[in-house]
Amino acid sequence: MLHMVLDDQKLQELYDYDKSEYEDLYQALNSDNVIVAAVARIIKYLDGSTEESDQKKVYMTVFNYINENYIL
Amino acid sequence: MIIQKIEIENFRSYYKQNSFELTNGLNLIIGSNGDGKTTFYEALEWLFRTDGTNRMDTKLISKKRIEELFANESDDVRVAMTYEHKSKTKILEKRFHFTKSFDGEVSTSNYSFNLIENSGIERIVKDGVRFDFDLPSEIRKYTMFKGESDLDVFQNSNALKMLVETFSDVKDFEAYFAFMEYATKKADQARDNAQKLDKKNTDRIKQLNRTIEFETGTLSDIEREIKNKENEAGNFDSLLKSIEQSKEASKLLIAVNRRIETLSQKRSQVQARINEDYTISLLDDMWILMGFADVAEEYSIKVSEMDKQRRKLERNYLLTVGQEKAIKKMQTDFVPLPVHIPGQKVMQEMLDEEVCKICGRPAKKHSEAWEFMLHRLEEYQESLKVPEDEEITPYYMNNYIVELQKRDTTLNDNLSEITRLRHKILEAIAFNNRMHDEVKKIDANLNMEFEQKKRILAQTDGLTEEQLLANYENISNWVEQKSKAENRIDILKRQRAQHRAALDEAQDALGKLAEGTSAAIFAKTALIIRQISEAFKSAKETNKKRLLHAIEDESNVFLEKLNSNDFKGTIRILEKANGQGEAVLMNNDNTRIFTPNTALRTTYLMSVLFAIGKLSSERDKTEFPLLFDAPTSSFTDAKESEFFNVISKLKKQVIIVTKSFLKERNGEAVLDQAKIEEVKGRVFRIEKKKPFDDKKLGTIQTVISKIK
Numbered sequence: 001m002l003h004m005v006l007d008d009q010k011l012q013e014l015y016d017y018d019k020s021e022y023e024d025l026y027q028a029l030n031s032d033n034v035i036v037a038a039v040a041r042i043i044k045y046l047d048g049s050t051e052e053s054d055q056k057k058v059y060m061t062v063f064n065y066i067n068e069n070y071i072l
Numbered sequence: 073m074i075i076q077k078i079e080i081e082n083f084r085s086y087y088k089q090n091s092f093e094l095t096n097g098l099n100l101i102i103g104s105n106g107d108g109k110t111t112f113y114e115a116l117e118w119l120f121r122t123d124g125t126n127r128m129d130t131k132l133i134s135k136k137r138i139e140e141l142f143a144n145e146s147d148d149v150r151v152a153m154t155y156e157h158k159s160k161t162k163i164l165e166k167r168f169h170f171t172k173s174f175d176g177e178v179s180t181s182n183y184s185f186n187l188i189e190n191s192g193i194e195r196i197v198k199d200g201v202r203f204d205f206d207l208p209s210e211i212r213k214y215t216m217f218k219g220e221s222d223l224d225v226f227q228n229s230n231a232l233k234m235l236v237e238t239f240s241d242v243k244d245f246e247a248y249f250a251f252m253e254y255a256t257k258k259a260d261q262a263r264d265n266a267q268k269l270d271k272k273n274t275d276r277i278k279q280l281n282r283t284i285e286f287e288t289g290t291l292s293d294i295e296r297e298i299k300n301k302e303n304e305a306g307n308f309d310s311l312l313k314s315i316e317q318s319k320e321a322s323k324l325l326i327a328v329n330r331r332i333e334t335l336s337q338k339r340s341q342v343q344a345r346i347n348e349d350y351t352i353s354l355l356d357d358m359w360i361l362m363g364f365a366d367v368a369e370e371y372s373i374k375v376s377e378m379d380k381q382r383r384k385l386e387r388n389y390l391l392t393v394g395q396e397k398a399i400k401k402m403q404t405d406f407v408p409l410p411v412h413i414p415g416q417k418v419m420q421e422m423l424d425e426e427v428c429k430i431c432g433r434p435a436k437k438h439s440e441a442w443e444f445m446l447h448r449l450e451e452y453q454e455s456l457k458v459p460e461d462e463e464i465t466p467y468y469m470n471n472y473i474v475e476l477q478k479r480d481t482t483l484n485d486n487l488s489e490i491t492r493l494r495h496k497i498l499e500a501i502a503f504n505n506r507m508h509d510e511v512k513k514i515d516a517n518l519n520m521e522f523e524q525k526k527r528i529l530a531q532t533d534g535l536t537e538e539q540l541l542a543n544y545e546n547i548s549n550w551v552e553q554k555s556k557a558e559n560r561i562d563i564l565k566r567q568r569a570q571h572r573a574a575l576d577e578a579q580d581a582l583g584k585l586a587e588g589t590s591a592a593i594f595a596k597t598a599l600i601i602r603q604i605s606e607a608f609k610s611a612k613e614t615n616k617k618r619l620l621h622a623i624e625d626e627s628n629v630f631l632e633k634l635n636s637n638d639f640k641g642t643i644r645i646l647e648k649a650n651g652q653g654e655a656v657l658m659n660n661d662n663t664r665i666f667t668p669n670t671a672l673r674t675t676y677l678m679s680v681l682f683a684i685g686k687l688s689s690e691r692d693k694t695e696f697p698l699l700f701d702a703p704t705s706s707f708t709d710a711k712e713s714e715f716f717n718v719i720s721k722l723k724k725q726v727i728i729v730t731k732s733f734l735k736e737r738n739g740e741a742v743l744d745q746a747k748i749e750e751v752k753g754r755v756f757r758i759e760k761k762k763p764f765d766d767k768k769l770g771t772i773q774t775v776i777s778k779i780k
Contacts, residue, residue, distance in 0.1 A: 001244060004615050008607035039604055042255075048247045052254075059255045063262065066597040 098753030108774030232653025252605035266591035308554035322544035626683030670706035
């Protein structure tokens with residue numbers, strides 16, 4: 001799933017990453033690229049859950065991660 | 073998953089215990105009609121049923137076994153399959169007990185459905201429904217096929233959706249879509265809250281938010297309408313496809329009906345021109361005079377003869393009457409003069425000269441002698457006068473013959489009219505004959521058209537004439553409706569692009585407003601989350617397309633193998649607007665082949681199945697067997713050999729029950745050993761145990777022999 005999402009043309013152009021550098025979720029989680037790491041966090045932490053509490057938790061994690069790490 | 077053994081006990085024609093030891097490759101179970109091929113397939117269908125239906129049914133019990141039991145005796149129906157799955161050997165077993173009562177009734181009891189796993193020396197018995205973990209029901213749909221018509225897995229309306237969900241990660245995306253929707257909404261809220269602090273741009277922010285709200289709502293409406301229109305276009309497309317095969321027949325039928333109508337009208341017109349009221353013409357148009365010429369001729373001859381006769385008779389009569397009269401005159405009234413009196417002149421001369429020149433004596437005037445001579449002269453003159461009242465009585469008292477002659481003359485004058493009448497009658501009859509010939513020709517043409525119509529209707533899969541005509545009428549309407557829907561979709565898609573651009577613009581503007589403020593990072597985060605959300609959406613579509621392309625590619629590889637020396641076309645998996653799918657065969661000019669021959673249809677659908685099977689094994693890292701009941705009925709011998717050859721090299725467990733490989737000898741179906749030798753794999757022969765009573769089901773028993 002990670003590769004399929006990172007395959008998005010628009011995302012690649014806007015945030016300048018090379019999807020082939022990320023062979024697994026672990027590498028993506030530790031990526032310097034905030035967008036790659038955010039996508040990896042969504043996939044890993046949500047883990048297919050549809051529970052609202054899980055959604056809230058993952059949202060806060062991802063939102064804060066982007067807020068804190070993305071340099072304007 | 074590899075099936076190692078199948079055991080069938082007291083299941084219909086499978087009397088007592090029977091087993092098939094299968095190999096991981098091609099397994100052929102060969103039998104003739106009624107030998108138990110379909111029963112074998114149905115036994116497995118019954119075993120694989122995990123939904124709890126059709127658990128016990130007396131119809132499943134071997135009739136022979138029932139008849140054999142004494143009262144109060146019982147036995148079991150059992151179907152079991154031993155298989156290896158992920159390095160474990162398991163037995164799936166379904167069974168029930170049956171008992172025969174004193175009055176011959178059979179009752180069932182003790183149903184059990186178990187999945188037995190041998191782990192070392194331990195035997196673990198689980199509920200049979202757990203078989204779904206090893207061969208999921210959605211994959212099972214792509215493993216068992218009965219006959220050639222059953223092969224189109226896309227016939228089911230949600231088959232594509234199931235296929236995509238089963239063999240791709242699309243289903244996994246659903247949770248992420250829900251999350252991304254949630255996250256996008258929350259991030260937008262966070263951005264809006266942060267921007268509220270920006271008093272300077274409050275109005276502009278409000279305006280942009282209103283624009284975003286409006287554009288989002290409009291986009292949602294457009295998306296909804298696009299979906300509706302796509303469904304609409306898809307429905308009309310399906311309708312058009314559904315009648316595609318009958319379209320030609322509809323057209324032909326319309327043409328035939330038009331010709332029949334034209335010919336019928338022409339026939340009526342020609343028929344109307346035929347005037348055969350000869351009885352009326354006989355008197356009204358004086359056709360009765362047709363025979364007049366002959367009558368007139370005969371009449372003329374007879375009248376002529378009569379007239380001739382008349383004249384002859386009359387002349388003779390007149391001659392006769394004249395002679396008689398003259399004689400009579402001479403005899404009665406005529407006074408003969410003496411020979412020396414020469415006649416009246418002499419007499420007058422003698423009177424004038426007053427001398428009798430006969431006797432020579434004078435006869436003075438008024439003398440006795442003179443008076444005598446005068447008297448004699450007067451008598452003589454008197455005698456010469458013919459009495460006026462003495463007319464001759466005509467021979468014919470009436471003028472009838474003359475009248476008849478006159479009529480004859482008139483009739484002869486009328487004969488020219490009769491000749492004209494004769495021509496008129498001949499022309500009328502000839503005209504009527506020509507019209508009759510014309511009607512005959514039209515009738516012959518009409519018969520040909522009616523025959524053609526019968527042929528058309530006989531070859532249209534049970535469609536009635538009304539349905540065919542209605543289809544034809546509907547075609548133009550449906551084409552128009554489909555075209556309208558497609559045009560509307562184009563317009564909506566353009567509108568969607570415009571509104572998306574407007575939305576992006578408003579969101580960008582909102583982001584820019586935040587630049588340099590404390591809300592900047594919130595705006596950027598909201599934007600990133602939105603962009604990631606879009607990436608998830610496109611990933612799902614890409615994933616689905618990849619799967620379909622993978623099935624297409626694999627299918628075409630199999631199609632090539634199964635039709636190496638034949639025309640085959642190219643398989644394409646089409647995704648329809650309403651989410652349904654279709655596996656179709658295309659020509660090289662990208663036109664669809666709607667009616668492939670049955671063998672090509674079977675091989676292309678089977679190729680799709682093999683492709684799906686391959687995908688399933690790649691996904692689960694395990695193979696699944698394929699089971700076909702009589703898949704090659706429409707194949708030629710050559711095609712069949714080629715087919716089995718390809719199958720045997722598939723490196724896949726395939727079980728085929730078939731009546732192929734049998735040939736007839738002395739009225740009996742026997743194995744064609746030469747053909748069997750050509751095929752790699754295991755071969756079983758199933759047949760009815762002999763002798764059997766062809767009218768008594770209780771004597772039928774399937775016996776199995778392993779051929780190779």
